[in-house]
Amino acid sequence: MDATGSTEKNNPANDDVQEAAVLIEQIGPTRRLIMNRPKSRNALSEEMMAALALELERANQDDVTRLIVIAANGPVFCAGHNLKELTAHRADKDGGKAYFAMIMETCSKLMQQIVNCPKLVIAEVQGTATAAGCQLVATCDLAITVNEANFCTPGVNIGLFCSTPMVALTRNVPRKQAMEMLVTGEEIDSHTAKAYGIVNRVVPKDYLRLVVDRYCEEIAKKSPAALKFGKEIFYQQVELPLSDAYDLAAKTMTENMMAADAEEGIEAFLEKRKPEWPCGS
Structure with missing residues (x-):
């Protein structure tokens, strides 16, 4: 220690x-x-x-x-x-x-x-x-x-x-x-x-x-990129009106989809294997 x-x-x-x-x-x-x-x-x-x-x-x-x-x-x-x-x-x-x-x-x-x-x-x-x-x-x-x-x-x-x-x-x-x-x-x-x-x-x-x-x-075990996206938007959207929260969430989801971790995670799911996160493990 x-x-x-x-x-x-x-x-x-x-x-x-x-x-x-x-x-x-x-x-x-x-x-x-x-x-x-x-x-x-x-x-x-x-x-x-x-x-x-x-x-x-x-x-x-x-x-x-x-x-x-x-x-x-x-x-x-x-x-x-x-x-x-x-x-x-x-x-x-x-x-x-x-x-x-x-x-x-x-x-x-x-x-x-x-x-x-x-x-x-x-x-x-x-x-x-x-x-x-x-x-x-x-x-x-x-x-x-x-x-x-x-x-x-x-x-x-x-x-x-x-x-x-x-x-x-x-x-x-x-x-x-x-x-x-x-x-x-x-x-x-x-x-x-x-x-x-x-x-x-x-x-x-x-x-x-x-x-x-x-x-x-x-x-x-989870994607570092997904967790980073998720924590940030969690605290942002919770204080917003419903429509603004969905607008922000949609933009964030799109950015998340473009991340290498999302590409690897989806491919791994479809191929029935464990993902290897490009952004770190």
């Missing part, structure tokens, strides 16, 4: 330096980004968001990587923003306003980076996800969770409506259920989260890694 930016553990001079905020594990075409601040419940601190953004970009640029998994160490997947970090800036001359704006903008850019990444991003949720942590799960293309995980947007309980988590939530969850989560701040269990559309599957804890790996293995 490679921890990008990690210290040399055998060097005494580095004994007091923390491991990287995000650890990296590459197995075949799958790259795991493992949030590694369990003591702070993997909060989306300034450090954590910068590390995730950097590693997402590196994974995106890596030709070997086909899928990206966001996972976490510890009992909590992600507890949202680091409130201690935010509160410390109340002492700034502007009461923290500039810092708060920077953190919220950084988080918004991170979520959009996940959506705009042409590679599939899967959340591997081993524990509770709250506030911006719930937002992170909802933002990923797919999400697999364990039975024990809970989800909530509890900002309203501390006088802070979860406005940015709301963006991801309302794009996954039916309107009334999303509003209920936002205005009550109450936790929902993993099976309710599945029913609401926040996660795809709920599995026993011992099988989480196995199930996510099987998803990655299956998706990695």
